[in-house]
Amino acid sequence: MRGIATMRLTVLIWLVFFASGEARATITKLLKKRRIVVIDDGDVSKGDRVCFYSASARKRACGRVVKVKEDKSYVKIKSKKRFRRLKKGMTHEVGTSGGSSGGGGRYGGHSFTFRLLYTPGFMARSKFNYLDSNKAEGGSDGHFMPFEESAIDSGDSGQSKMARMFPWGGVGAEGEVFITPTMSVIMGGRYTLINVSPRVTYDFLVEKSKEFMRSDYSGHELNVWLDFLPLAVADLGLRLGIGLEGTMSTLSVSTSLMRDEGETVAPVQDVADFFKGKSVANIVSVRLSARKDIPLGAYGFGLGVTAIISPMTLSSKFTLDGEPHAQLVDKYESGKDDDIATDIENAIEHTNNIFSLVLGLSFYFGM
Numbered sequence: 001m002r003g004i005a006t007m008r009l010t011v012l013i014w015l016v017f018f019a020s021g022e023a024r025a026t027i028t029k030l031l032k033k034r035r036i037v038v039i040d041d042g043d044v045s046k047g048d049r050v051c052f053y054s055a056s057a058r059k060r061a062c063g064r065v066v067k068v069k070e071d072k073s074y075v076k077i078k079s080k081k082r083f084r085r086l087k088k089g090m091t092h093e094v095g096t097s098g099g100s101s102g103g104g105g106r107y108g109g110h111s112f113t114f115r116l117l118y119t120p121g122f123m124a125r126s127k128f129n130y131l132d133s134n135k136a137e138g139g140s141d142g143h144f145m146p147f148e149e150s151a152i153d154s155g156d157s158g159q160s161k162m163a164r165m166f167p168w169g170g171v172g173a174e175g176e177v178f179i180t181p182t183m184s185v186i187m188g189g190r191y192t193l194i195n196v197s198p199r200v201t202y203d204f205l206v207e208k209s210k211e212f213m214r215s216d217y218s219g220h221e222l223n224v225w226l227d228f229l230p231l232a233v234a235d236l237g238l239r240l241g242i243g244l245e246g247t248m249s250t251l252s253v254s255t256s257l258m259r260d261e262g263e264t265v266a267p268v269q270d271v272a273d274f275f276k277g278k279s280v281a282n283i284v285s286v287r288l289s290a291r292k293d294i295p296l297g298a299y300g301f302g303l304g305v306t307a308i309i310s311p312m313t314l315s316s317k318f319t320l321d322g323e324p325h326a327q328l329v330d331k332y333e334s335g336k337d338d339d340i341a342t343d344i345e346n347a348i349e350h351t352n353n354i355f356s357l358v359l360g361l362s363f364y365f366g367m
Contacts, residue, residue, distance in 0.1 A: 026234065027052065027090045028072065035083045037063065037075040043297060044068060044094055050075045052090045053181055055232040060085040089234035091181045111178050115302060115364040117190065119170035123356035124194050124221060125283050125310050126249035128348050131215050143331065144347040170358070172223070182232035182239060187225070194219035196251070211268065214258045219251040227289055236292070243287040245308060251350055252278045257325070275324035277341065279350040281316040285309060291360070298367075304360035310352040318345035 029038035037052070044050065044065050051062040061082035067074040075092075077083040129146035172190030179185065196217040227243030254276045257268045291304035320341050332339050 026237070027086060027088050027092070030083075030086060030088065032083075035077045035080065036066070037077060037083075037086060039073050039075060039092055040071065041073050041092070042069060042071050044073050048094050050092050050094055052086055052092045054090060055182065055234045060090065087234070089237070091232075091234065093181055111367070113176045113178075113364045113366040115174040115176065115188075115362045117170075117172040117174060117188070118361045119172060119190055119192075119358050121170055121192070121356060121358040123353050124192065124249070125223065125245075125247040125285060125308065125353055125356060126194075126221065126251075126281050126350060127353045128219075128251055128279070128350040130217070131253065131255070131344065131347055133213070144343050146347050146349065174362070176364075182229075184229050184239075186227040186229065186241075186243070188227070189225075190221075190223045192221040192223065194221060194249075194251075210260045212258055212260065213255055213274065215253055215255045217251065217253055219249070221250070222248045225287055227287060229289070229291070239291045239293075241287075241289045241291070243289065245285040245287050247281075247283040247285065247310070249281045249283060249350065250278055251281075251348065252276075253344075253348075257327070273322075273325075275328055275340070275344075276321040277319055277344065278321065279316065279318040279345065279348050281350045281352070282314040283310050283352045284312060284314055285352075286311070293364075299363070299365040302360065302362035302364055304362070306358045306360060308356045308358060310354060310356070313352045316345070316350050318342075318348060318350070 026040055027037055028040050030036075031038065037050075039050070046065050046068055048065045049062060050065060052060050054060055061077050061079065063075045063077040065073050066076045077086070131144050132147035134143050134145045170190055170192040172188055174186050174188030176184050176186045196219050223245055225243050225245035227241045229239045229241030231240040232238065233240070255274045257274045258265055259268050286309045287306050288309075289304060289306045291302060294301045294303075318341050320337055324337065324340055328340065329337075332343075
């Protein structure tokens with residue numbers, strides 16, 4: 001419940017900022033009779049040359065700052081023709097001639113920004129199955145198969161579903177290079193802790209015996225991406241982009257042989273780990289992003305949402321960590337570790353999730 005409450009709070013904050021957060025350093029008013037442009041920027045100086053740009057980063061007009069207040073400034077445009085090209089929400093850039101080098105522009109005049117990210121998400125890039133024994137299907141050799149979602153113990157089922165929906169713990173960083181005031185290239189990376197169900201129990205050696213298997217899971221993802229943001233919606237203060245993302249998803253499994261003695265359940269002595277191993281899946285994705293920045297001078301805050309489409313898994317492999325216990329090896333005719341690892345790999349089916357959605361909250365500073 002705590003995780004759901006946290007997600008609701010995050011979404012609420014995100015919606016409030018996107019719905020009502022006014023972008024700074026844009027045109028807020030046009031005084032037509034005097035050909036004066038009012039901008040939400042108090043960091044310029046009187047006499048600075050200011051140029052205004054459309055959403056496609058095309059220069060529409062330039063003028064001089066004639067008056068500066070604490071939270072806004074006034075720019076005089078001499079040409080009537082050029083003044084008519086201006087609209088509310090357009091961004092600006094401050095030139096170096098005639099005064100200060102300026103910190104204007106929607107992004108503070110920065111050519112580079114560094115961002116720290118917190119990125120809660122709906123769905124991870126990867127998905128997998130929990131392990132079960134084929135005894136559930138009447139098998140006799142104890143080989144592995146996918147665990148049916150409905151069969152997971154009630155104490156774990158809620159957390160298992162949460163793992164598929166809310167992979168918490170996503171933190172990362174980005175470097176952003178501006179080509180124009182509204183066009184940029186971004187390279188970033190993120191670490192995401194996958195909130196998997198910690199324990200799943202099942203029969204393996206002898207059906208409904210006092211001895212049973214307990215598998216403990218943990219997982220994380222490492223993501224790297226390259227985004228290109230060529231478009232801007234000036235009225236909303238949004239920038240839109242497309243990019244590519246690569247993901248290395250790691251799922252670790254540690255399985256113990258347990259004994260149920262009625263009042264106590266404990267690991268069977270001398271069988272601390274029935275087997276241990278990990279599955280690694282490498283996934284490629286396409287990213288579609290929308291972002292909104294709220295500059296505060298040399299630094300600021302960012303909000304965004306990214307839809308991620310993952311069409312394919314480049315590779316997926318399960319490897320054992322050390323030798324599995326003899327009782328497990330005896331269930332395989334070949335007695336080879338490779339056959340056990342392949343059986344587990346096929347049952348887990350660690351692969352790509354076609355669609356996922358990531359929210360982005362960031363703090364940045366520019367130069």
